[in-house]
Amino acid sequence: MDLLSLVKKSRSYRRFDEEYFIEPELLRGLIQLARYSPTGNNQQPLKYWLSNSPEINAKIFPHLAWAGSLKDWHGPQEGERPTAYVIILGDTEIKSSFGVDYGIAAQSIMLGAAELGLGGCMIASVQRQALREVLGIQEQYEILLVLALGKPAETVVMEPIEVSGGVRYYRDADGVHHVPKHSLEDLIVRDVA
C-alpha cells in the first residue's frame, strides 16, 4: 500500500473487536518498526512494555482517558476494548527528556498496525503513577505514551473543517466517528513555487 493510503487508513480507533487476539510476533514486529525509526543523536532511549492478555489489559484500561471531546462517552465497553497495548517508556538512565523521539516511534507503530488491518489510539492522558504501580514499572522508566491496539470495530471518516465548523470530532446518529481536518492551505504558512 502506498504511504498516503496507509496514513489515511491509520485513524484513531477507540472501539474494537475484543475477540481478536494480537499475536506476540505481530506486536514485536511493530516494535521492530520503532527500533529502526530515527532517534535524536541515535541515543535510542525508548523502551517498550507490551501486553496482549485479557488479564494485563484489564489492569491497564482503567488508567486511560478516552476521547476527551466526546462528553457523553467514557470509553469502550467490555467486548469492544483494546486487545493489546504498547506502553512507550523513556529510559532515564539514557536521557532525561525524550523530545521528538516518542512521537516518531508511535507513528511508526501505528502505521504498522494499520498495514496489518489493525488500529488504535495514542493515549497521552494516562494516570501515570497508578499505572506504574499496578504494572510494577520501575522508576527508571518514564511513562511517555500508551498505544491501545486492536481490530477496529467502528467507522472513522475525515471531513473538511467547514462541515462542522471546528476541530472537535463527533459521532453521528449511526455511530460513525467524524474527524474535521484543516485544509492543506491552512497548514502551509509559507509555500513554494
Added chain:
Amino acid sequence: MDLLSLVKKSRSYRRFDEEYFIEPELLRGLIQLARYSPTGNNQQPLKYWLSNSPEINAKIFPHLAWAGSLKDWHGPQEGERPTAYVIILGDTEIKSSFGVDYGIAAQSIMLGAAELGLGGCMIASVQRQALREVLGIQEQYEILLVLALGKPAETVVMEPIEVSGGVRYYRDADGVHHVPKHSLEDLIVRDVA
C-alpha cells in the same frame, strides 16, 4: 513498498545531490501526509514553512547543527547540501505545547520522502531566534523542528551495537555512515507470550 522496508530505507541522510530540485507538488504531498497524521485531541496546531529554492535554503542552512557525533565534520559542503526544508512550527494561538504531535508529523514526512527515493535529517539543534529573524517567522509560531531534505548522496548502514560497542554513529574510511542499533530484545522491557 511494505512499511518495514520503507522504515529501514528512511535513514538520516546528511549529504545530498544539490543539483536535484524538489518540486513544489512533491513537498506539498509530504505535508499532506502530516495533515492526515494523528494530533492530540485533533487540535492540529502544527504549521509548515517550506523552502525549495537555493536562495532561501542558503539562509536556513547556517542556523542548523549537523551530526553532533561526527567531531571532525561540520556539515555538508556546497554541492552536497539539502535542496528543500520543511520547518515544523507550533501555532501558539492554538496550543502552548506540542507534545507528541510534531514527532508524529515528522515521521510521516520522512517516510514519505523515503518512498520517493529522497531522504534527509530531522534537526532539533537549531539557532531558533536567528532562523526566525532571517526568515521573518512571526512570534505566533514556535520553531519545533527543521527537516532537511534532498536526494541522498551517501550510504548509510545500520549494524548491531556490538560492532562498535556503543550508540555513536561513525563514518568509515570509504565514507559509509554506520549507525549502531540496539537489538529488539534490548528495547522490550516486558514481552508477551
